[in-house]
Amino acid sequence: MRSISVLSSVALASLVALGPAAPAAFAGDDDGGTQPDVTSFGFSVTPSTVAAGGTVTLSSTGCEVPTVNVDAPVFDKAQLNEGHSVTRQVYPDAKPGAQYAVTFECNGETGTTTLTIATGRPSPAPVDRGVRAGVGGSVGGTDPALLAAGGVLIAGALGAGYVRLRKRRTDAA
Numbered sequence: 001m002r003s004i005s006v007l008s009s010v011a012l013a014s015l016v017a018l019g020p021a022a023p024a025a026f027a028g029d030d031d032g033g034t035q036p037d038v039t040s041f042g043f044s045v046t047p048s049t050v051a052a053g054g055t056v057t058l059s060s061t062g063c064e065v066p067t068v069n070v071d072a073p074v075f076d077k078a079q080l081n082e083g084h085s086v087t088r089q090v091y092p093d094a095k096p097g098a099q100y101a102v103t104f105e106c107n108g109e110t111g112t113t114t115l116t117i118a119t120g121r122p123s124p125a126p127v128d129r130g131v132r133a134g135v136g137g138s139v140g141g142t143d144p145a146l147l148a149a150g151g152v153l154i155a156g157a158l159g160a161g162y163v164r165l166r167k168r169r170t171d172a173a
Contacts, residue, residue, distance in 0.1 A: 039111035043068070043104040049116040053092040056115065059085040063106035072102040072115060090117070 042061040050056055060068040060080045068080040075088040094100070097119040104111045 039109055041106045043111055043113065045102050045113055045115050049118050050090055051118045052090055052094040052096060055087050055089050057085050057087050060104055060106065065107045069105040070102065072100055074100045074115065
């Protein structure tokens with residue numbers, strides 16, 4: 001969590017320092033980045049950063065043909081039919097910190113976006129320490145009406161059991 005706040009602070013400080021020149025500085029940046037290509041159809045990979053072995057949702061909108069083909073080196077090929085989303089599991093051996101190109105192809109036109117594999121160790125599995133039962137309503141105000149209703153239910157169940165047991169004994173004799 002601390003690294004995220006530090007990175008956010010650094011990003012904010014750099015944007016403030018660049019001021020109005022920020023859009024111009026980033027406009028000529030042609031390293032691919034995480035921004036998707038501009039195409040006549042829309043596409044996305046959600047989330048854009050995922051742990052190895054995690055799942056991503058692939059989506060596309062505005063394609064005039066019924067299928068969009070999706071390909072990336074970190075998950076199995078996918079085919080989106082008529083704008084429906086599909087999920088894919090990222091290969092567990094994907095390299096942490098690496099960025100992979102995800103290519104969407106619609107009617108011969110291709111668009112690419114970046115999928116980043118998260119770094120760091122996976123969080124440990126929770127330790128099972130048993131049940132915390134609490135006090136079960138035994139502390140605090142007790143409603144006499146509820147106590148009476150509970151007593152009536154218990155007495156009714158005991159009475160029904162007694163009658164059934166007596167009936168079984170008389171039927172057997």
